[in-house]
Amino acid sequence: MSLRSTRPGSVRRLAPVAVGLVLAVGISACGGTTRDSSAGDTSGSTGAAAATANPDAPIREGLKIAFLPKQLNNPYSDIEAGGGQTAVTELKGDYKLVGPNDASASSQVSYINTLIQQQQDVIGIAANDPNAVCPSLNQARDAGIKVVAFDSDAAKQCRDVFVNQATTQGIGETLVKMTHDLTGGQGDIAILSATPNATNQNAWIAVVQEELKKPENAGMKLVATVYGNDDDQKSFQEAQGLLQTYPNLKAIVSPTTVGIAATARYVSSSSYKGKVAVTGLGTPNQMREFVKDGTVSQFALWNPADIGYLAGYAGAALASGQITGKQGETFTAGKLGKYTIGADGEIVLGPPTVFNAQNIDQFNF
Amino acid sequence: MSSPDLSPRRLLGRLTSWDAAIIGVLILFVIIASFTVDNFASSRNFSFLVLDLAPIALMALPMTLIIVTGEIDLSVASTLGLASAVMGAMWEGGLPIETIIPVCVLLGAVLGAVNGTFVTVFGLPSLAVTIGTLALYRGLAFVVLGDRAVAEFPASYTDLVTGRIGDTGIPLLLIPLVVLGLVFAVVLHVTPFGRSLFAIGANAEAARFSGTRVTRVKFWLYVVSGAVAALAGVLWTLRYSSARADNGTGLELAVVAAVLLGGVSIFGGRGTLWGVIAGALLLTSLQNALRLADVSNEALSVVTGLLLIVSVLAPNLASNSHAALRRRRRPDPPPPASPNPDPAPSPTPAVRSS
Numbered sequence: 001m002s003l004r005s006t007r008p009g010s011v012r013r014l015a016p017v018a019v020g021l022v023l024a025v026g027i028s029a030c031g032g033t034t035r036d037s038s039a040g041d042t043s044g045s046t047g048a049a050a051a052t053a054n055p056d057a058p059i060r061e062g063l064k065i066a067f068l069p070k071q072l073n074n075p076y077s078d079i080e081a082g083g084g085q086t087a088v089t090e091l092k093g094d095y096k097l098v099g100p101n102d103a104s105a106s107s108q109v110s111y112i113n114t115l116i117q118q119q120q121d122v123i124g125i126a127a128n129d130p131n132a133v134c135p136s137l138n139q140a141r142d143a144g145i146k147v148v149a150f151d152s153d154a155a156k157q158c159r160d161v162f163v164n165q166a167t168t169q170g171i172g173e174t175l176v177k178m179t180h181d182l183t184g185g186q187g188d189i190a191i192l193s194a195t196p197n198a199t200n201q202n203a204w205i206a207v208v209q210e211e212l213k214k215p216e217n218a219g220m221k222l223v224a225t226v227y228g229n230d231d232d233q234k235s236f237q238e239a240q241g242l243l244q245t246y247p248n249l250k251a252i253v254s255p256t257t258v259g260i261a262a263t264a265r266y267v268s269s270s271s272y273k274g275k276v277a278v279t280g281l282g283t284p285n286q287m288r289e290f291v292k293d294g295t296v297s298q299f300a301l302w303n304p305a306d307i308g309y310l311a312g313y314a315g316a317a318l319a320s321g322q323i324t325g326k327q328g329e330t331f332t333a334g335k336l337g338k339y340t341i342g343a344d345g346e347i348v349l350g351p352p353t354v355f356n357a358q359n360i361d362q363f364n365f
Numbered sequence: 366m367s368s369p370d371l372s373p374r375r376l377l378g379r380l381t382s383w384d385a386a387i388i389g390v391l392i393l394f395v396i397i398a399s400f401t402v403d404n405f406a407s408s409r410n411f412s413f414l415v416l417d418l419a420p421i422a423l424m425a426l427p428m429t430l431i432i433v434t435g436e437i438d439l440s441v442a443s444t445l446g447l448a449s450a451v452m453g454a455m456w457e458g459g460l461p462i463e464t465i466i467p468v469c470v471l472l473g474a475v476l477g478a479v480n481g482t483f484v485t486v487f488g489l490p491s492l493a494v495t496i497g498t499l500a501l502y503r504g505l506a507f508v509v510l511g512d513r514a515v516a517e518f519p520a521s522y523t524d525l526v527t528g529r530i531g532d533t534g535i536p537l538l539l540i541p542l543v544v545l546g547l548v549f550a551v552v553l554h555v556t557p558f559g560r561s562l563f564a565i566g567a568n569a570e571a572a573r574f575s576g577t578r579v580t581r582v583k584f585w586l587y588v589v590s591g592a593v594a595a596l597a598g599v600l601w602t603l604r605y606s607s608a609r610a611d612n613g614t615g616l617e618l619a620v621v622a623a624v625l626l627g628g629v630s631i632f633g634g635r636g637t638l639w640g641v642i643a644g645a646l647l648l649t650s651l652q653n654a655l656r657l658a659d660v661s662n663e664a665l666s667v668v669t670g671l672l673l674i675v676s677v678l679a680p681n682l683a684s685n686s687h688a689a690l691r692r693r694r695r696p697d698p699p700p701p702a703s704p705n706p707d708p709a710p711s712p713t714p715a716v717r718s719s
Contacts, residue, residue: 032461033519033537072662101662104614105514106605113413114656117404131516135527155516 025305053329057321063093065122065315066115067308070152071103077126079365080151080283083305084124087312090334094247096120097304107131112136116143124308125159126151134158145300146318150311151304160318160325161313161345165302168200170351171255172207175280178298178354182277187250190242192263192280194230194256204255223249226362235262243272254280260299264290284355284363291360300352304365310336310349375591383628383679384640391428391647398654405654408534415536416527416604418649420445420597422542422642424620425627426549427590429641432624433553434583435633436484436491440595442616444476446609448561448598450506453515453608462522470595474500477591481584499617506610515608532692535712538600544594566633583680588601622669623648648672 067084069077081097088095098115100107105128113122113136123145127133130153137158138146147154150163181188191208193201205225212222223246228235234259243249243266252267254260262279264287267278273295282299290296313333314323323329325345332338339347353365370603399406414543431438448469453684455465476498483494553559565579573579602608627644629636648669656667 032463033457033521034459034461035517036459037461096659098656098659101666104611105607105609106601106612109605110413110417110652110656113410113416114653117407117410117413117657119404129514129605129607129609131514132605132609134516135523135604135606216667273553 002073027107042120046127053326054321054331055323059091059316059322060121060269060320061092061321063088063091063122063316064096064118064120064313065091065124065312065319066094066096066098066118068108068111068115068119068123068125069097070108070126071126072097072101074103075365079232079304080126080308083308083310084312085308086305087236087334091312091316092280093316094313099338103128108133109136111297112140116140116145119143120145121319122146122148124148124150124311125154126314127154128152130155146315148311148315150307156344159345161314161341161347163307163314164346164348165304165307166350166352167348168203168205170348171281171300172204173211174300174352174354175204175208175253175255176211178279179220179253179277180217180302182279182298183208183220183250186215188223188246188248189251189253190246190249191225192235192238192252192254192256192259194229194243194259195227198226198230198256201255208253208255219249228254228256228262230256230258232258232262235259236266239263239266243267243270243276243293249276251277251279254278254282256280257282257286257301260296261286261290264295268293268295279354282355283365284360285365287355288360291355291357295326298354298356300354302349303353303363306336306349306353309334310347314339314347384637384643387626387628387640387647388643391650394647394654397652398650402657405657410653410657412529412534412536412652414649415539415542417653418645419538419542419604420601420616421619421623421649422645423545423597423600424590424616424643425641426545426638427586427593428620429627429629429636429638430549430553430562430623431491431583431586431590432566432621432629432631433562433633433636434586435569436583436586436629437493437495437621438477438480438587438590439495439617439621440476440480440498441501441590441597441612441620443499443506444473444591444594445598445601445613446611447476447502447506447509448595449472449602449612450510452602453513454509454595456518456608457515462519462569462627464601467601469599470592472586473595473598475594476595477588478584480591481587484587485580501656502608503610503614510608510610512610516606517604518603518608518676519678523606526600546638546642551555553638562586563634566630566635568634618673619648619669622673622676626672628676631677644676644685 065084065088067081069081071077085095087095098111100111108125108128109132112123112133116139123137123140125133125137125147127149131159134155134157137154141147141158141160144199147159148161148163149159151165153159153162156162183189191205193205209222211217212220224242225244226238226240239252239262241254252263254263260278260282264278267273267276268290278290278296281301283301286298287299310333314331317323317331318325322331325341327341328341329341330338341347404410425443425459428438428441451472452465452469456462456466480495480498484491502627526538529535530537553562561577561582564575564577565582569579591661598612601612623645624641625631626648627636627641629641650666652665
């Protein structure tokens, strides 16, 4: 291989090209399409037909309902889709599950296109990128397909409804209620969170702090908030540190699945077991052994199967004309009962499920 | 770089047959799929297919030229991602899109020049260099935009990318694709420059001695490859209306697969552009049809992988058996014809690396 560099001649010949490009850039920089000038220019097709809802319309049989989770072969996604399958089976519909192996935004688009071609009636999607799937979802809606976002919302102008697993308020309230039950409403408590700038966790902690100001919770005092960075080792050490620093601690609340498992593991093997309560958000499979050995008596999480189940029923209600996605419309979602559509087409699943020694064996996720 | 000891005419004969085979397989496949897969032969599906094809086919054009010279550029998908991330950051910063697009393409050219410099000036193997920049450019993309996505690109531009010509169902995107395809085909197969690429791939030393500026040619090929990859990044961003650092992750495999499937030798020196276009079309329409037929994603990956192996294996097996056969018939083949400026014959019968 030669070590000769490019010749000066090539540089000379390149110069006009470079100058031309720079000029072009410079000229176009004065006046052009910018983010500000094009505001409101992004809506594109709206898709939704201006139909009116008929709350008494029967659910059509044989509806083709397809689920497109963030990623296939992910245990959490599989349970969500499984809930959807239960709903579609109950509704005598035709269930289908497709999805990419990587949780990337663009790979979902190819699947949406395929579902349009297959003329499905409903697409249930957990969007990897709220905007990247938008043009395709609107094409689907133009083709008469109803779009239900679940778990992770798509931009709201490209789906009919969104099934939200839980509201920030609902999670914060549940965390405080569990802590109240476990401490008898008295004593020092601490929070072990994910990272200092984790959006979800910070929103929940803000609600917790508001709830603690209420008179019935006045006996509980939040003495510290520490961060385990959603790293098992770090969370374990932070839990250890909390218990050494605050000997009067009555409860550790961890609103993250990594944090609660690490805290429970430390407490279960320490002298604090049975004296300091551990609660927060965790998955039943992770927490089962700590519930069985008495370290943890209550923790919470939304039930992923119910998210898919509700999405299945919402999709069928849309395709049958029971609802159109407007605020205030209601429909019945099988075993979960009656739901009302909120602002921006949001359907909230409800407060998170609280797990304890009695019910934990009914859940496998 | 070793070259097969075959006369140029024979070489030409066989690669025509491989290209013909791929084009034949493509036509056969499209006909079968049209009859057996519901909704495959529809104008809407055609436009989806072109949208999926565009980034792969675009990057496959310069990749063909690079692989013909015996090198490779694995950083194309990361260049696409970095261009997309930079595009998002600049759009967020309030720059006009008419500025952003040329800047991104220019950036791609610079990224390609970095590859080209390492390969030609420092003489490093292109496989190692571009694996390095594959990671480097993707990393930079995450530095620029992190996990965020920038959206809300102007509808006037996104509609251009996803739109169709009138009511025909022919996507607008097909126009630049066809134009660029023709340009690259002419450059590779008609111009002396194109012939010099085959000469470099067949034997770089010989090409250099016969007057080809090997390093300069290779350098500019990388620059073009970077610029085209960045253009693909711009189109990708507008198509999905979402600038992300992880856009196009892993796409380099599809690009290389399309090129090899199209009959370009991974060892350089032979291949045609129409074969590559047929390869890219075969790859995307196969995936499209399998997805429509509800074939699982795992099976899809397996099929793509097998296709890639077959496309590398088949021409080699064919050439080996061909050569063996020829040796038996004519134990002492006459030396190749005159030392013409075309694919320069190797001075010594090189042993084929497998």
